[in-house]
Amino acid sequence: MSIKAIIFDAYGTLFDVHTVIEKCEQFFPEKGRQISEIWRQKQLEYTWLRSLMERYEDFWTVTYEALTFALKELELESNEEIRTTLLNEYLRLNPYPEVPKALEELKDRDLAILSNGSPDMLNSMVENANLTDVFKDVISVDELKIYKPFMGVYQLGVAKLGVNKEETLFITSNPWDASGAKTFGFQVCWINRFNKHFDELGVQPDMVIRNLEELVDKI
C-alpha cells in the first residue's frame, strides 16, 4: 500500500495516559491505578456523551470532570487544588518508550497528530516530549467542537494536511478510534499494546502491531 501521510492518535497511542498514576499515588497511596482507570474510562464516555448531546466542552474540562467523578466513585476526598495538580499531569504525559526513535525513522512521510486534546494540552505535551519538530501538524478536534469518532473529525485531519484519505495511514491504540477511522476510509493500523481484543463494531483494522517499532519494519 502507498502511504504518503501518517496520522497518529495521541492519548494511549503515542502518550501513556497512565503516567498520572505516580502523582495520584502521592495524594492517594495505593489508589493510583484505580483512579487512573476510572478517570480514563469516564473521560472517554464524557467525550462521546457530550458529542451526542451537542454540549461540547473542551478536553481540559472533560478531563477535569472525569477525574472529579473517579475520585467520588472511589470515595476519596479531594479539593480543587488537588484535582488541578493531578490534571496538570496531562500536560506532560510520557511518550511510550519506543515512540521518539520510531517517529524519527518514519519522518520522511508527513506525520501529524489528530486528537481529542485541546490545542494547549497537545502543544504542551508534544513540546515537553521534545517531539515538536517531528510533526507537520498537531490537529485538535476543538476547532469542530465535537469529539471522535464523529466522521467530521477525521475529515478535518485530511483537510488540514491536504492529503487523500486512501493514502493516509491512521494509527491508534483505541479500538473505537480505529473503527471510526476505518469507517471514514483511512488505512488503519491498531496498536495493540496490551494484548486486548478489538471492539465488535462491524469493522476491522488493516494492520495490527504491538508497538511503533514494528511499524517501522512493516512499511
Add this chain to the structure above:
Amino acid sequence: MSIKAIIFDAYGTLFDVHTVIEKCEQFFPEKGRQISEIWRQKQLEYTWLRSLMERYEDFWTVTYEALTFALKELELESNEEIRTTLLNEYLRLNPYPEVPKALEELKDRDLAILSNGSPDMLNSMVENANLTDVFKDVISVDELKIYKPFMGVYQLGVAKLGVNKEETLFITSNPWDASGAKTFGFQVCWINRFNKHFDELGVQPDMVIRNLEELVDKI
C-alpha cells in the same frame, strides 16, 4: 410541579439487565456477574459510538456484539448458539420488584417507555412482565436510527405522546440518560438504586429516588 405524563427508560430503570446472570452461570459457572457487567458496559459504549459514527444497527445486534466482546475479553469460548441463548434473555428481563405495583399506582397519568431497545425486544419484555396495559405507548429509538442521548430521541417521546416537555417527568436510573433528558428540557428523576454517584456532565436531575415506590409518595 405539574406532571401530565411520565416517560420511563427501560433497561436498568424498570427492568434489571442483570437478570442475564443466571443463564450466563449455566454456561460459564462463576463468571455470570463479570460477563453481565462487561456486556452492559460495552452495549452502552457501542450505542454511543455507532451513533457518533452514524453506523446504526438495532439494539438486538448491538447487544449481541457486546456479548461477543464480553466473552472474548474474559477468554470464554462460545459459539453462536450459546450467544443467541444468552441474548434471548433480553426478551424476558425481570422488572425490579416494586415496579408493577408502583406503575399501577401512577397510571392516572400517561405512562410511556422511551428506550434504546428495538420494538420487538421492548414488546416481548413488557408482555412477559404483564405490563402491556399500563403503558399508553412503548417508544423505540429505532424509528430514528440513532441512540440516546441524542436530543432527537427525547423529542420523539414528546411527539409520540403529544405532550409538552415541561409537563413530562422523565425517569431513568442511567445518569447519562438523565443528563440527556435534562439537557432536552424534561423534568428529570434519577433512580439511584445502588447508591452511585451522578455523572459529571454539567447538569443535575431535579429529583433523586432509590426506587419507584418512593416516587409514588412524592408526586
